[in-house]
Structures are given as structure tokens and as C-alpha cells.
Amino acid sequence: MKRQNLPAVFALSMIFSLLTLAGQAKPETKTEADTLQVPQNVKVILNNSCFGCHNTDSRNDDAKEELDLKTWHQLTGTKRLLALKHIRETIEENEMPPKKFLQHKPEKALSAEQKKLLIDWVKQESTALLKK
Template sequence: MKKLNVRHALALSFCLSLFSFASYAQPEAKTDTLHIPKNVKVILDNSCFGCHNTDSRNDDAKEELDLKTLPQLSGTKRLVALKHIGEVIEENEMPPEKFLERKPEKALTDKQKETLIDWVKQESTSLLSK
């Protein structure tokens, strides 16, 4: 009778160990979210979203950056995308001159550029701290 109890205890202990390891080894659910403040969203909607979205007819722009899928990107990919956004804004590459010739109202003001760059830095820092 004692042998049976020892075997049961060992089996139970083994099962609990496996369960504990299995739950430890599971990847955590993705909890990071992309925070887009209203003032940033207004700028993106006005000057960026028309070309940089899944439904855009501008294949090059949506391939370069799709703002609709930005929140679903993994941490590293999102970090790269945010870095790219900051760079093209700092270098005055976006919106492109050709586009602005047709739609000058889409040009970014210095204040809007600063707002977007600050947002990119904030989101990047947030991602790196996780």
C-alpha cells in the first residue's frame, strides 16, 4: 500500500512540475498598445493616412508604411516603423513635394512636425522600456 502512495505522490509531483513549467514557458499575451493622442491622430488623418493605409491606391506609400496595421506590428517592427516616421518628417520628405503641389493644404507646419516627432520618441521609449 505504501508503494502505491509513493508512486501516486511522485506522479502527482511530476505532473505539477510539468504544468508549472508549461505555464512558465508560454509567451505572454501582447499587452502593449499603440497610443495615438487625438492631436497626433488629427495630423496623421489630415496629411498621412490618405496614402499610408491598406486601402490606398498608392502601392508604394502603403508598402512603405500602413498606418492601419501599425498597432498590430510586433515591438521590433513597430519600433522600426516609428523610427522611419520620425526620420522622414525630420528630413522634410513627407508629405512629398509632388503631392503637396496638388494638395498644399496637406503640408505639415513646424508645430505639427514637432508634435509627430515627440509622439514617435514617446512611443519608441515606451516600447523600449517594456
């Protein structure tokens, strides 16, 4: 190989290396319930009434320990099924959002239609997980 071609070969190898490294970069971490693969109408409900407390960055330690929607994608099938069961039960028993929380933020209350949408989503997700 001629000496005059060495800079071009070096430049091409550097470009190739940078492109390879760029392809291996970690994807951005999302900070909303959008990390969940859910229908848009369910995302809206989760973002409005649930995500504020149930995420890694929440100041509500009990809520984020109970359910962290930001790390939902990391749950195994069994843990996800258990979380879905818990979500369904707390909605059906009118425990979420908590009454004390709703005293300060009544706009976060779930309507009957929103509860039905969430419960239907939970049933659908549970069925899909059981079929895997």
C-alpha cells in the same frame, strides 16, 4: 423534467447560445488612423496628412507598402520601433508628405508645430517600447 417545461428550457438555451456567440463576435475594423492609440492632436495630423496614402485601401502602393497605419496594431515591438524611426527620419528630412503630392494638395503640408508634435510622439512611443 416535465414535457411542458421543454419548450422553455429550449428557448432559454437558445438565448444563452446567441448571447455567447454575440460576445465572441469580432470587433469592427476601423478604417481611420483611429486604430492607433495616439493623442487626439496626433490623430488629427495623421488623418489629415498621412492616412490618405498610408493605409491598406490606398491607391498609392509604395506608400502603403512602406507604412500602413491601418495595420499598425499588428506590428511587433521591433517592427514598430523601426517604423517609428523611419517616421521620425522622414519628417526631419522634410520628405513627408512628398513635394510632388503637396503640389496638388498643399493643405496637407505639415507645419513646424505639427512636425514637432509628431516627432515628440515618436520619441515617446519609442521610449515606451524600449522599456517593455
